[in-house]
Amino acid sequence: MSTEAMDRGEEAVTRKLKIWRGDVTSGGLVDFEVQTEPGMVVLDAVLEIQRSQAPDLAVRWNCKAAKCGSCGAEVNGRPSLMCKTRLDHLAADEPITVEPLQAFPVIRDLVTDVSWNYEVNKKIAPFTPKPDAEWLIGQEDTDRMSEFRKCIECFMCQDVCHVLRDHGLFSRYYGPRFMIRLASLEMHPLDGLDRIEMIGDEAGIGLCNITKCCTEVCPEGIHITDNGIIPLKERLVDRRYDPVMKILQRGRRNNRRKPTPEDLGPDSRVS
Amino acid sequence: MAIEQHDYDVIVIGTGGSGLRAAIAAAEAGARTAVICKCLLGKAHTVMAEGGVAAALGNVAPEDGWQTHFQDTMFGGKYLNNWHMAELHAKEAPDRVRELEYWGAVFDRTPDKRMSQRAFGGHTYRRLVHIGDRTGLELIRTLQDKAVHSGIDVFMETVITRLIKDRERVVGAFGYRYPTGEFLAFSAKTLAIATGGAGRIYRVTSNSQDCTGDGYALAYAAGAELVDMEFVQFHPTGMVWPPGVVGLLVTEAVRGEGGILRNSEGERFMERYDPKRMELSTRDVVARSIYTEAKEGRGSPHGGVFLDVSHLDSEYVKKRLPSMYDQFYELAGVDITKAAMEVGPTCHYFMGGIRIDGETGETIVPGLFSTGEASGGMNGANRLGGNSLSDLLVFGRRAGIGAAEHANATPAPELPEQELADAEAEAAGYLTGEGSEDPYKLHRELQAVMGEGVGIFRDEQGLTSAIGRLEALEQRAANLRAPSSRPDYNPGWRLCREVRNMIMVSLQIARAALMREESRGGHSRLDFPRYDEYWSEHNIVVCDRDGEMTLEARPVIKWDGLTELVEARQEAERV
Helix, strand or coil: CCHHHHHCCCCCCEEEEEEEEEECCCEEEEEEEEECCCCCEHHHHHHHHHHHCCCCCCCCCCCCCCCCCCCEEEECCEEEEHHHCEHHHCCCCCCEEEECCCCCCEEECCEECCHHHHHHHHCCCCCCECCCCCCCCCHHHHHHHHHHHCCCCCCHHHHHCHHHHCCCCCCCCCCHHHHHHHHHHHCCCCECECCHHHHHCCCCHHHCCCCCHHHHHCCCCCCHHHHHHHHHHHHHHHHHHCHHHHHHHHHHHHHCECCCHHHHCCCCCEC | CCCEEEEEEEEEECCCHHHHHHHHHHHHCCCCEEEECCCCCCCCHHHHCCCCEECCCCCCCCCCCHHHHHHHHHHHCCCCCCHHHHHHHHHHHHHHHHHHHHCCCCCCECCCCCECEECCCCCCCCCEECCCCCHHHHHHHHHHHHHCCCCCEEECCEEEEEEEEECCEEEEEEEEECCCCCEEEEEEEEEEECCCCCHHHCCCECCCCCCCCHHHHHHHHCCCCEECCCCEEEEEEEECCCHHHCCCECCCHHHHCCCEEECCCCCCCHHHHCCCCHHHCCHHHHHHHHHHHHHCCCCCCCCCEEEECCCCCHHHHHHHCHHHHHHHHHHHCCCCCCCCEEEEEEEEEECCEEECECCCCECCCCCEEECHHHEECCCCCCCCCCHHHHHHHHHHHHHHHHHHHHHHCCCCCCCCHHHHHHHHHHHHHHHHCCCCECHHHHHHHHHHHHHHHCCCEECHHHHHHHHHHHHHHHHHHCCECCCCCCCCCCHHHHHHHHHHHHHHHHHHHHHHHHHCCCCECCEEECCECCCCCCHHHEEEEEEEECCEEEEEEEECCCCHHHHHHHHHHHHHHHC
C-alpha cells in the first residue's frame, strides 16, 4: 500500500482488540478482531464488535462527535474518548487494549458508575449574580471562563487524578473537573459568592499536587492545572497568608458575600 | 413481583434543552418534578448545537426586533408555521437568553461588553447569541447546573417504553433502568415529552444515537396528533469522510464566518442557486444545491462539495471555529486553515412533531404536553439555524408552566394495573420472547429505505415503494428479539423498542411526504417541483383513528394581529 494511503488510513486491515469484560465481581481482557475501515475510531471498532460478535458488550456512548463526553475509556492505558481515537494513530503491530475508567466503580464491561461526580456538582452553589450586577462582561473575562466551560464532563481528568485514583480521597477532594467548574465561577466578574474558603476547605484544593495528569488527558485541551487550579491555589494562599493581599482583597470580599446553605437551592436527586 | 414506582406531579421525558427548561419551569411553579433520560445528565443531543441562539436583542444590529425575527421565521418556514408560535418565539427569545445569562451562561461579547450576535442563514440581521461554536453545550450546562439546584429529581440512563393511560388521560410511564434492567413505573399528574428528533432513521445524520423518535411514537400511541412530519431538515454541511464520521455536523457558523462553497470546478456554485444570499441562504436551498452539484458530477472526491475557510486568517479560524478545527484535524486529518473541507447534506432536524397549543405545550391528550424538537408547529416547512435553541427555551418554559399548572389542578392518578402488565410483557418479550428478528439488522434496513426513498429529493414512485418496505418492516418488528437476553446494559434490548419507534416515525414521514404534492422547505418532490396553492395553506396532521394511521390536511393556523407583518414580508420577497 502507498505511504499516502496509509497516512490517510485508506487501507482496510484486521486489527486485534483486547476489551475488558466483566463486572464488579470479576473480569478480564477478551480478544476480538475487526476489519477496519478508513479513518475508523476505537468506538467504531467496539460497536462493530458489539453488533457482530458480542451483543451484550456494555459501552456508554451517545454523540460520537467528541461533544458529549460519554465514551471515555482507557485505550492502551491512556484515558481517551473512544469516538475521537483513531485506530491508525495507535501502534499497528500491537493489539489495542480498551478498559473502563479505573477510578470509578465498574458497572459492566466498559461502563463505569460516574454518579459521584453528579453528587459533587450538587455541592457547588450555582452562579449567583451580585445584586447590583450590570450585565456588562468583557471578552477577556469571557475567554477566561469559556476555557473552563468547554468541559464536556467526560470525567477522564477525575480518572487520572492521583488524589482520587490512587488515594481514593473522594470525600475530601472534588477533583479537577470541579476545580475548573469552581474556577469558572470564581473568575466570573458578576458572581456574588465568595467561594475561596470552600475551595480550600470542602473542595480540598490543597490535596492537588499539580502533577498535571488531568491536563494531559483533557480532550478539550483545557489547561486545567495552569489556568484553573494554580490560580485558585494562589487566590487561596493570598487570602489566608498574605497580609497585604488580605487588605487589598477586602474590597473584593465586600462585593462578594459568604455562601449560605440556601444558595444550594432545593435538593435534587440525580440517580 | 411489584414494580418499583415513583410518583410525581410533573414528569418530563428528555433532558435536552427543552426538557431541562421545562423541568425548571415546572419546579418553579411548585410542582414535584422529575426528568428522565436515556443518557447521563448533560449528554443530550443539545450539546451538539454549535452556531447559536437566535434572539432579536439588537445588540449588534439595533434595527432588529421581534417583528423581523418573526418574519424571517415565517419566510424560512415557507408560511406553514403556526403563526402564534412563531410570534411567541420571536417575542420571548430575548428574555430567555438574558435569563440564561442570569443563570451563569457565558456568551461572546461585543466591544461594549454586551452579548455579541453573529450572522446566520435566513436571518436578516446579526442575531445569534453564541459562544465560539459550542453554544449548545453552554445551554445544556447552564440548565443542568440550574436544574440540580431546583429540587428536580433526575433519572439518568432510564428508558421509557410506554406512556400509561387511564381511559383518556395520560397518567404515567413505564420503563427500565438501563444499567440494571429493573422495571420502573412512574405516575404523573402531567407528563411532558421533550425527546427531540429522530435522526437515526437515516444513516447519514448529525444526530446522537439517542435520537430515535421515541417521543413521536409514544405520543402517537397515546392518541396525540403529529404535524408537519414530511418536513425533515437536511443540514447542508455534514462531514463525508472518513466513513465512521459521515454525517457529523459542520456548523453553519463556518459559512456565517465567511466560508465559501465551491464545486470540483472551483466554481462558487451558490451564485446559480441563490445569488442574493449565497452561502447564507436557507438550509433547504443550500442542501439541495450541494446535493445537485454532487449528483451532476461536480462533487468532491468523497461525494460532497468543498467548503473553504483557508482564505481567512488562520488564528481567526482557530478562535472562532475551534471545534471545527479540531474535528477535521483529529478525525479527517485536514487542517481547515490550509485546505478545504469536504461536506455534504446530513439529516439534522425534524420540523414536524407532536401538535401542541403553543401557549401551554398541551397536546389533545389530557395530561400530555410536549416541547422542543419533539413538538411541531413553530418551524413550519423549514427551520432557520439558531431557532432551535431559542425554540427550546421559549417553549420549554411554557410547557413546564403549562404542565405544572395543569398538574396543580389535578388529583394524583392511579396507574391501571393491566396497562402496566401489558407494558411489562412487551418489554420482557424483547428479552425472553420467541422473536427472531435482529434489531440491528432491521435498523440498517430501515436506514436504507429512508435514504433511498425519503431523502432530500422525493417522488411518488420512490415514496410508494418506501412505504411498502416500511410496512413490511413494521410487520417484522412485531417479532423482534434482542441478540442477548441479559437485562443489564443491553443495547440490543433498548434498540428493539427504538426500532419500532423509528419505523412508526418513518411511516408518518413517508406518508405525509406522499400526500404533499408540492415542493416546499424541507420537502422536495421531483414530480411536483413547485409550490402549490392549496398546500401553501395547509398542514398535514397525522393521527391514529381506530388503529389506522390517518393523514388529514388542515388549514394553517393564522393569527389576525400578524397578517400585516406576514403580507409585508411576502410582498417584499416578490419584489
